[in-house]
Each structure stands twice: as structure tokens, then as C-alpha cells.
Amino acid sequence: MPPYIITYFPVRGRCGAMRILMADQGVEWKEKVVVFDEWMKGDLKATCVFGQLPKFEDGDLVLYQSNAILRHLGRKHEAAGSDDKEAALIDMMNDGVEDLRLKYIKLIYQDYDTGKDQYIKDLPGHLSKFEAVLAKNKSGFLIGGKISFADYSLFEVLLNHLVLCSSCLDTFPALKSFVESMSARPGIKAFLDSDAYKKLPINGNGKQ
The missing domain is CATH 3.40.30.10 (Glutaredoxin)
Structure with missing residues (x-):
């Protein structure tokens, strides 16, 4: 190919x-x-x-x-789910990640100088939704027992936020574990x- x-x-x-x-x-x-x-x-x-x-x-x-x-x-x-149900849930989670990404982009390109402190203050409310999904699923991924494109999207958005605020995941153990496990995957680490x-x-x- x-x-x-x-x-x-x-x-x-x-x-x-x-x-x-x-x-x-x-x-x-x-x-x-x-x-x-x-x-x-x-x-x-x-x-x-x-x-x-x-x-x-x-x-x-x-x-x-x-x-x-x-x-x-x-x-x-x-990496798109094992059946139609999982595929739909993965789409849903990816749309949720996109909502967070758009908030981040707005901050970076429009509100950075005046809105960064408030953005970081509001961030736990957004991250908590993903924390709950990961904590409930127990597999280490957002949906099902296998990695999906939504996991890659969430991981990348979280990496960006850790640069913005290095402590943003400190109160979210499932998200912190998710970033650590994704970062350790050989292809991603390399x-x-x-x-x-x-x-x-x-x-x-x-x-x-």
C-alpha cells in the first residue's frame, strides 16, 4: 500500500x-x-x-x-468499533472531544491573553465528562475493549491541555492513567x- x-x-x-x-x-x-x-x-x-x-x-x-x-x-x-452500536458511541465521544477542541482553539486564537485563567478554571467541568466514561468502561479506552479513533483524538487534546496547564489531570485518575498508557504504546512513544x-x-x- x-x-x-x-x-x-x-x-x-x-x-x-x-x-x-x-x-x-x-x-x-x-x-x-x-x-x-x-x-x-x-x-x-x-x-x-x-x-x-x-x-x-x-x-x-x-x-x-x-x-x-x-x-x-x-x-x-x-479502530472504529466492533459493531454498529460501538461505532455510534465512538462517533458520539469523538464529537464530545471536538467540542473541547473547539473551546481550546477559541482560547488559543481569540481569548488567550484575557481568558486563559478562566478557561483553566472551567476545564475540570469539561474533563469530568471523559473521566466518568473512562472510569465506567474499565478497559482503558473510551468505548468497548479496543482502541478507537476517538481515543487518539482525546489523547491528543489532553496532551495539548497538559502543556497549557501541567496539573489539569491531577484530580482525574482515569484520564491520567489513559494518557500514561497511550504514551507508552510503542508506536506512539517512538x-x-x-x-x-x-x-x-x-x-x-x-x-x-
Whole structure:
């Protein structure tokens, strides 16, 4: 199988979870890096379905929208649930992660200087929902007994929040254990330790 191709800016951003999934699943991918000046010329933007990156290529299949890409990878690599019920619950959890991600993005790009303290104060209320799901499931994953694309998404969002506030998981034992176990998976550990990962800023404006 030819490697996947990601076209994106030189940040972790919206590609963080899909890169972690691919690293964990042991599949190769190539990166086409788009610098901001090139993007502003508009030629590439005009070819994107929604005028946005990332762009993801799987052979002749071209996808946009990061969560659609993540779900596609989940289905291809048996990380999308064992039946329709699990698949629906995984979709639900991924949407919940996306809600938190959007709050984080709003903080980073709009409210960082004035809203960071309040965001961190409000964060336990958001994290508690995921804590409850993980604590109830007992498998170490959000849904069922096997890793899913929603787990990769949650893990990546939690990594970002630990940079924002290193103590944010201290009162959430299930989430803390989840991050530790995900970080220890060989493919993920190797990726997180790599220069390819470390050299990329989390966000495009340098705030984290």
C-alpha cells in the first residue's frame, strides 16, 4: 500500500490525532508542508473543497476535514468499533472531544491573553465528562475493549491541555492513567520522541 499523504501547515494543529493514529498503527505517511506565504497566494486554497487544510490522500481518495480523515483511518485500521452500536458511541465521544477542541482553539486564537485563567478554571467541568466514561468502561479506552479513533483524538487534546496547564489531570485518575498508557504504546512513544513531532509547534500563532 502506498503511503498516505498529508498536506498541511508546519504545525501539529488539526493533524495531531491522525498522525498519532498512523504512528500507533505502524503505517507510513508523507508530509507536504505548506508555508503561510504560499497558502496566501490562494492557488492551493482554491483547490480545497472547503478552502481549508489538511488535505489527506489515500491513493485516489482525497479527503478534507480532519474528523472525516480520522474516521476514515479508524475504519481502515479496525479502530472504529466492533459493531454498529460501538461505532455510534465512538462517533458520539469523538464529537464530545471536538467540542473541547473547539473551546481550546477559541482560547488559543481569540481569548488567550484575557481568558486563559478562566478557561483553566472551567476545564475540570469539561474533563469530568471523559473521566466518568473512562472510569465506567474499565478497559482503558473510551468505548468497548479496543482502541478507537476517538481515543487518539482525546489523547491528543489532553496532551495539548497538559502543556497549557501541567496539573489539569491531577484530580482525574482515569484520564491520567489513559494518557500514561497511550504514551507508552510503542508506536506512539517512538513518534512523540521523534524530531518530526517535537519540531512542530502545537498551534500556528505560537501560543500553547
